[in-house]
Amino acid sequence: MTTNEDTFFEKDELILGLKIDVDTYRGTKKGLPALIKLLNSEKIKGTFFLSIGKDNMGRNIWRIFKPKFLVKMLRNKAFKLYGFDILFRGFLWPGPDIGKILKKLLRLPTKFGQEIALHSYDHYKWQMNINKFSQEQVEKEFRKANIRWFKLFGSPPSAMGNPGWQLSEEWLRLSDSIICKDVKYRSDTRGTTCCRIKYNGLTFNKLQIPTTLPTYDEVIGRKGVTDETYNEYLLSLIEPGKLNVLTIQAEIEGIACFKMFREFVQKCKHKGIKIVPLSEIYEKFQNTGKVMNLHFQEIPGREGQLAVLKNS
Template identity: 35%
Template sequence: MPPRLGIKIDVDTLEGFRQGIPALLEILAARRIKASFFVSLGPDNSGRAIFRVFRQQGFLEKMWRTRAPALYGLRTMFYGTLLPAPLISRGAGEMLRAVAAAGHELGLHGYDHVRWHDHLLSMSREEVSRELARAQEIYTPFLGHAARAFAAPGWQCSAASRAALAAGGFLYGSDTRGYAPYFPRFGEQVHSVLEIPTTLPTLDELLGFDGCQPEDFTALILGRLQKAAVPQVLTVHTEVEGGPLRQEFANLLDRCLDQGVEFFRLEDWVRELLQEPGKIPAASVRQGRLPGRAGRVSCQGPVEAEP
């Protein structure tokens, strides 16, 4: 079996939406690769993320190491603080339809990315449902149907958010870091919406870490793909791989194609998997730390119920 890779593209900011999406569409089209895009559609409050400096271990170090101002642009860094937060969704219909028309999957990456990232764990199911509903209210008229897929901002997921995904009729979520698809368990309850975790590290996590250059990252991803027994999921950001590191991302895709890697959209894999849901195990979700990422993210625990 050739190695299989799903490219999950997160759109967090207005800059990433307007500049990063077209850049990635071009890179993917030139290689006939179909990917899965997940868009935040509410206010771009990226500037508020700066306040994480005061609350989260590792954030300042990461900003410095990845040269965040160069990656994200100074304007983006002040949205929601010194500058008013612009709405990503304003005039977004044409771009969203272009993504879908090119054959890519399109799902939601929340309404207010920063609010979800920083406050999800203290939000009730009703509050989470409101965030989802606001994003769907914007998405649905643009595309003519509701979004079926969701990827959590900042890999933050909770019992409340998974219950809200089920109530919102979502087919699956991609909310956590892990190693294989599973049904998430919180306490005694196993949730019914399938989870497709991101299985590989991200470029922005490893860049500059121990002198890691983009070519080292590509070598690491290729090594992991060759060894993997199950399809892998790589998360990229329009602000990074569709921004200053777009050439490096294009090189990574070319190396993957040279090695015979097959690309898939997450939704297509989910439909295959859900033909035999009894074969998909449950696993707990816990908050954990990852090398190169500030703060904690939701991670897949050990598999509990083998098929």
């Protein structure tokens, strides 16, 4: 297996892996179809990471008492960005079941030739508890999601990526087990290149494709970045001959910032940046021998500990 990451791309090749997180009922109902229509019209493919169970994202409202989370909410004008319904859905009562109510919309990506991957069953529950679940709980949650996925799409998921860039040894063990034999790769981390993960002295086999670029809500309002300068700032971070992976949200780029994202896609075309689904990144890196260590740390613009890949 080759271990030279620089051999996976041509020196001047500009490729951008597009990861689209669909976290909520609103994002599925409004943002997903808008993004499908845009990508289809621009003849572009991406990977839609789908949440297929209950939308209880409103329970995040308790995090407003954490200073860093409150600062982020105020900085990116969360009520305007996400909408009142997202911020409170599932807060006082169980939220709507996306996989039951919006099944036709969840099937739109495959209808138009886009790649799909499992993001979560209950986004809030997974994001807040991934590093707390026992091995038994992890397997129970995955089996529940796998059954729903099979009902929706007729086959098991071929890729996965947990909410909020959260990961644990239990989830890594699950990914290497027989019940995840159809999963080709995961995308749960922040980093600079594709690799296998080493954690707690163990090396895991499933390929990890990290997000390399910052998200909109991490940079807007920081270091002078505004809606008017965001696209150019993001484009300046895309490096030729290197791994570039951008995560967008159906709730942001598919709704509140749709026009901005459409302009970003057009600017990418103008600059010769090829936007691809993560499956194409997987095809390039599937035989890499690169192994990186998993760490948990805060990153600028985001509250809480994230899964981050490092050489040591």
